[in-house]
Amino acid sequence: MNAMQQVGGDAVLIVVDVQNDFCPGGALAVPNGDEVVPVINRLARRFDHVVLTQDWHPPGHASIASAHPGKAPFESVRLAYGEQTLWPDHCVQNTAGAAFHRDLDIPRAQLVIRKGFHAGIDSYSAFRENDRRTPTGLAGYLRERGFRRVTLCGLATDYCVGFSAIDARATGFETAVMLDACRGIDLDGSLARMITAMREAGVSFL
Numbered sequence: 508m509n510a511m512q513q514v515g516g517d518a519v520l521i522v523v524d525v526q527n528d529f530c531p532g533g534a535l536a537v538p539n540g541d542e543v544v545p546v547i548n549r550l551a552r553r554f555d556h557v558v559l560t561q562d563w564h565p566p567g568h569a570s571i572a573s574a575h576p577g578k579a580p581f582e583s584v585r586l587a588y589g590e591q592t593l594w595p596d597h598c599v600q601n602t603a604g605a606a607f608h609r610d611l612d613i614p615r616a617q618l619v620i621r622k623g624f625h626a627g628i629d630s631y632s633a634f635r636e637n638d639r640r641t642p643t644g645l646a647g648y649l650r651e652r653g654f655r656r657v658t659l660c661g662l663a664t665d666y667c668v669g670f671s672a673i674d675a676r677a678t679g680f681e682t683a684v685m686l687d688a689c690r691g692i693d694l695d696g697s698l699a700r701m702i703t704a705m706r707e708a709g710v711s712f713l
């Protein structure tokens with residue numbers, strides 16, 4: 508992608524979860540997560556079409572450690588759909604932590620898609636929740652609008668960006684991840700594993 512080129516037509520930028528709780532000072536801070544904000548602001552100006560995603564959990568959500576007595580954040584638990592990593596309380600609906608970073612400046616964003624609002628299901632992917640069955644509706648929206656190419660950026664590379672990119676490919680979109688505009692959590696080598704998984708799924712890196 509040429510640095511100065513405006514990207515339009517059938518291409519869309521998906522900005523994943525650039526929310527206060529995922530930035531330094533937040534409940535589930537991605538190391539240096541706020542560094543992506545100016546990079547994404549510049550990137551988004553080059554796209555005619557931009558979609559934002561927002562992690563959006565009800566209080567007591569199944570992915571939150573405090574909802575499971577005796578469990579601590581980053582342990583895992585078995586839910587109806589399988590193993591689920593437990594997280595600190597984060598991105599609770601309508602809290603400051605769930606708000607977008609205040610310096611995120613993308614006035615032309617056309618859609619905010621919220622995920623993780625089903626009380627019993629987490630959602631890393633912007634397309635399908637962690638039961639791998641429940642759709643968020645994003646694929647239908649993108650198809651109906653005629654998009655064929657998806658570029659992703661945001662937080663965190665090894666969770667929500669990565670799962671979203673793999674699902675974008677599986678849904679049939681040409682998919683790229685702008686790594687400079689992402690940061691990872693890297694829990695037990697999760698970053699390297701996700702980069703490999705994305706590459707194997709046919710995701711390209713910019």
Ligand SMILES: [Zn+2]
Pocket residue numbers: 562563564570594597598623
């Ligand atoms: Zn979450």
